[in-house]
Amino acid sequence: MNRRDFLKYAAVGAAAITIDGCIPQSMRQQPTHHSHRLSTLTLNISEALVEMVDGTAVYMWLFENPAKGPRFPGPTISAQERDTVTLSVTNTLDEDHSFIIPGVVDSGPLTPGESKMLTFTAPAAGTYLYFDSLNAPVNRNLGLHGAMVILPHDLSTNPYTDPTPAVRDLFNDLGNSAHFPGEPWIPERSTVWLFSSVDPKFNQMAMVGNAIDPEKFINGYLPRYFTINGESGAFASHNHKTVPSGRIGQPHLIRIVNADVNVHSPHIHGNHVYVTAINGQSREDAHMVDTYSVFPMDRVDWLLPFMRPPDIPGDPNVPLRELIRNEMGMVLGGVPQAPLAYPMHGHDELSQTAAGGNYPQGMVTHWEITGDLDGVDFPSGH
Amino acid sequence: MTIREVRRRQIEEDEKAAFHKHVCPPTHGGPPPDPVAPTVTLARNLLVTIKHPLPDGSTVPMWVIEDPDDPVGGQVFPSPTIRVREGDVVHVRVGSRVNTHTIHWHGIEPTPMNDGVGKHSFEVTGNFTYQWLAAQSGTYFYHCHKNTTLHFEMGLYGLLLIDPPQGKGFVAGFNPPDHIIPYDVEGILVVDEIDSRWHFELENNHDAFMQKCDPEDPVNPAHFTQNGFLNDFRPDIFVINGVARVDDDTPIMDPGVAINAKVGQTILLRLLHSGYTIQRYTIGIDAEAIAFDGRPFGVPPFGKYSRPFIIAAGEPFILTVARRIELIIRPTKPGVFPVVVEFQHDITRRRLAFARTVINVI
Incomplete structure (x- = not known):
């Protein structure tokens, strides 16, 4: 695709909030006009036994899209800047948990069985981490985390709304300069690499309902x-x-x-x-x-x-x-x-x-x- | 209530070969598949075990990559430096003398078969001649990429320097119009840590804690070892350019480590983190950072999105594993300026040790 085709195509891109995944195909398919799209996503704070690479099953706490079932880590939330995002978060577990994106939204402690509707405006285009901030970093480490990707309001060949001159120049040069022949960047060419690790002895403690002291956790984490x-x-x-x-x-x-x-x-x-x-x-x-x-x-x-x-x-x-x-x-x-x-x-x-x-x-x-x-x-x- | 299970290890029949190759690469040898006439030809053999001396008179076993053409300095830790010039087409004839190995040229970006990663190509049996172009001058290194957690720690690495076309004494950096900076003194600090337990217990075990190979069932849980300790690194020896420190307070004054210069001279200081901890550096004299990872700041076309930056005397900065930084230092007064490396645990960030040396300016 050349740059002109891309811009034409980007102009009909639609705002869409998605949970689970890559930059949505729906951005291609739906013609759009409105600037503030509304969507409600559901996340359950739940538990599962997750197979590790060697077949070992490890007890984990997860943010679960109930339509998809438990997965580790939680689903990627994708939206466009200024979209209104509504999340229905339910704690199905036996102790307090939370959902937080620092600077964006914070559920506060959710007691066992409690549900909360969280509404926020999608923040500046970029990459975010959502997680459970209680008993930090234990709850986050035991599986309660996921990524959020926000694209600019106007889908463009730059992933940031107000980039620094250096970053603006870099993206302007892609596909448009002798040293970067080819195509500009497009939002579909994005990949999340979310890093986590697991020390099963702490997951085991959580499974049998033992409290985990965060200081002992950090000092004993292998x-x-x-x-x-x-x-x-x-x-x-x-x-x-x-x-x-x-x-x-x-x-x-x-x-x-x-x-x-x-x-x-x-x-x-x-x-x-x-x-x-x-x-x-x-x-x-x-x-x-x-x-x-x-x-x-x-x-x-x-x-x-x-x-x-x-x-x-x-x-x-x-x-x-x-x-x-x-x-x-x-x-x-x-x-x-x-x-x-x-x-x-x-x-x-x-x-x-x-x-x-x-x-x-x-x-x-x-x-x-x-x-x-x-x-x-x-x-x-x- | 039963806890739900997330099963996700099923693989398709046509994925078996790739999953098997991931842990058990094939072997291969011979010339490069698409040969180009070299301007530089070198040799390296793997591996040689040496007894590396420590300050208390004892030794620690290290594995090193041998330069068979250097009878004097060919078997040292770190492994012998490779130094070529920008524009060179480099051939390195790599011999696997014990077991199979690879060499990855860290920061050099050739084809996958010349990149030295077994799961994307092969492991060397006998001899293989790696081929790459030295396209961009800078500070790089090379290391074995097999069971790397162990082999890199055991010492199977060395520095790889590419001089600009002007040769030694010049470095690429922001300096219009030609973006070449001359220097008088070259300082090199390769900073590493050693967990002696790994070295003494695994000295004869190149394939320690590897998964069992089974092309028909590459993900069978029974093929995974369960008793490994390569996730548990507890360094007790701290080295700069292979020279172990005595204690937290005593600078390493070995001539291969400490840097000597005169007022008015320009020092190029190259740093490489070749350990596994978090390394926090403090240098007692102003320095200008001119490049990371063989990519000079401010030098067009690829460096045009950045500029050099000043690291003031005493201002700490952190390097994590395998990162390189090039610094220009222009001393304006005589003195003994400390270079301090604080080693931190990668999770707790607890201080593990200090290693020190000096920049001595007369």
Whole structure:
């Protein structure tokens, strides 16, 4: 899609609040005019036994969309800036819980069985974490968290409403400059990477109804499972909702949300990324990095440019499908080498473990390049 | 009431190969699949176990990546530095001498088969020649990417420096119009921590706590080990450029660590966090940060969305694992300026130790 087509298409984009997922297809399908769309979403604070990567079932507390059943983490809430969002939150558990998005909405303590309607105006475009703030960080860690993604009111080729000059220039240059040939960013090219970890001994305490002291929790916490969007290792690496995919010149926004109590140091292969926003603020300086620090509760946005990987030798004018034809024709371990897959993993390598080992069944996924800048997809393997 | 179960480990028949490869990559060797004539050819072998000396006269076992062409400094911790020039087409002939391994060129972005990640390519058996272009000068490193939690901790890494076309003594940075900054003194601090339990208990166990391979049933719970401790890191040795500190208060004055310069000179200081803790740095002299991760601030086209920034003397900054920063320091007066690294626990943020060295300006 070229820039003009994109703008035409974006102009008919519709506001839609969704729960569960990616930037909604409905934004394409519904013509729109109104500026303040209303929608009610239901979240139950509930419990379930969730299978970890090694098959171990762990008791968790979850924000559950009752239409979908329990899942870890809670569903992603998506809306557009200035939308009115109404949430019906019900605590189905035996102790107090809460729902909070700091600076946006706070249910306060919900007693067992209590329901509350929470209405708020969707805040500035960006990436948010919702969670249970009671007995912090215990309730959050035991599973009560999820991501919220807010897009600008006017869907555009920039994910922020009032970005800094550096971030504005970066997004303006995508698909519009010699160094970023291809397409501009579009809202559909967004992926949430929500980081969590699990130390089952505390989940076990919660299951049998024992109170957990937050100080003892932090000092005794030894995470045994590390997840992205609730999954680990091979599962997180083969979930199309977690794996950004596209051709060279199709830039992608990665929204990292760290619900964990660990500091993480995610490292991406294949392309450096730009750090475009931290905790809702677009950056004065958009640094290009291959590894970044993500502290507990941080939301860090990365612009993954989907550049041709810069360190492949050979004529830059020759399409990759020709330049590395032999590699793309290879099948190793039963898996074709095309598309080109590059990992993203915590370089705090403890996060790459499950049950204390089983590398790499921890906080890892990948992204993949499926075709060249000229729009031709790579040949699929033999 | 029965608690509902969330089952989510079912995989399709056609996913088996990818799930198996995730934990049990195939092996491969030979030339690069799409060879380009190299301008630099190097060799590295994995692995060699050395007894690395500590200040009290004892040693700790380390695994290192050997440079077989260097009979003097080829078996050291950290593993021998690779230094090439921007524009070089680099071939590194990597030999797996014990078991299978890979080398990942951290921050270098070649094709997946040259990226050194087993689950997206293969592990090296015999020899494989990795091929990549040194497209952008800067501070990088290389390391084994197999059972990485263990292999990176055991010492299978080294620095990888790319000089700009002007060569050593010059660094890319915001300095119109050519964006090259000359320097007189190069300081390098590679800061790491060692949990000696891992080293002594796992010295002969390259595949420690790995999952069992089963191509027909790659996600079978019975194939997962359950007794690992690679999520439990308790460092007791703290090193800069491989030299262990004595205690919290004593600066490391080893000539391979401490930096010496004269008033009026320009120092380029390269920092690499190669451990697993949170490292909080404080430098007793003003510094200008010019690059992260081999990407200079303010240098067009890719750096045009940022500018260098000043880190004032005594102002702390944090690096997490695998991050690099390049600093320019221009001392205007003589003195002994401390460089302090505080190591913090990654969850509690409790202080674990200090390591220190100095910038000595005459």
